[in-house]
Amino acid sequence: MNLNPIALEAGAEIMRLYDRGFAIETKSDDSPVTEADRAAEAIILKGLVALTPNIPIVAEEEAAAGRLPDIGQRFFLVDPLDGTKEFISRNGEFTVNIALIENGIPTAGVVYAPALGRIFWGSENTGACTGEIVNGQIDNARPIRVRPAPSEGLLAIGSRSHGAAETQAWLKAYKVRDFVSAGSSLKFCLLATGEADIYPRLGRTMEWDTAAGHAVLNAAGGKVTRLDGSPFLYGKRNQAEDADFANPNFVAFGDPDLGIL
Incomplete structure (x- = not known):
């Protein structure tokens, strides 16, 4: 298709x-x-x-x-x-x-x-x-293909338009050598090309915000999970805690061997 x-x-x-x-x-x-x-x-x-x-x-x-x-x-x-x-x-x-x-x-x-x-x-x-x-x-x-996690430390990427304080605190569990900001679903794509390694999102998104980038990253060998490591899935309706098609917090990884710490 x-x-x-x-x-x-x-x-x-x-x-x-x-x-x-x-x-x-x-x-x-x-x-x-x-x-x-x-x-x-x-x-x-x-x-x-x-x-x-x-x-x-x-x-x-x-x-x-x-x-x-x-x-x-x-x-x-x-x-x-x-x-x-x-x-x-x-x-x-x-x-x-x-x-x-x-x-x-x-x-x-x-x-x-x-x-x-x-x-x-x-x-x-x-x-x-x-x-x-x-x-x-x-x-x-x-x-394109994701890269193995660099031994010298990860390049993290995050939102240009949303606050980063909570994200920076969350990233302290990882060996991060640098952090860059980017807008829109480009963050997933930069993981997919091996230009970055980890993208946590602690804040509200909707399924249409993430699905295409998630698809590209999956196809390039990466992964996206919830913050507890469980699968990040689509088609969420009748959610007691949020609207239809609203996402939970998530983290995208280039190297699939990276995981929740």
Whole structure:
């Protein structure tokens, strides 16, 4: 299943609006939303329906409007513009995210950073790849793989838009030599390429925020778990402690031999 053309089309529309200028609104949860979020989501929904009309789609802006489909064991998760704050601040670290979920596990996904010209994709059957976007096409496509944990210490990566004090305290259990910040689902992708080693997230996310990056990281040989080491799964509904599709805290590892300490 090739999700890349859909992500590229959505990314092109995002960049058109990025260059033209856009209005900013605030959703009911106080998070920002722009015309680009909605335009990209419309493109992705249309593309996925044409590709696989029988697979339900859970998409961020549709969910915000209260439109959630019935899902079975197989469904898509879509975040049309992950890192809206990065988009608004124009630092380039925003992404298009599409993932296929099967039996609670992200088995295929694409993460496209249109302002950076980088795309990452992968599936459990084919492994993970990256490439650059040149004239709207993928150039220099190549496989990617996580790296073994460096003996001199881990490179940790975390959110650019959320507080890091609790994260830094949690990381004290590990031998960390440096910490870098990045926006959106790029953090998973930098683990997948071997550019970083560990990404803890102690704070609220939604399934569409993480699924595509999780899929790419899995395909590259990494893993994502809850903070207690249990599986990090998707399709969470009727949660007593939180909304549908809300995530618990988690940690992503490049080297799968790393684990909860």
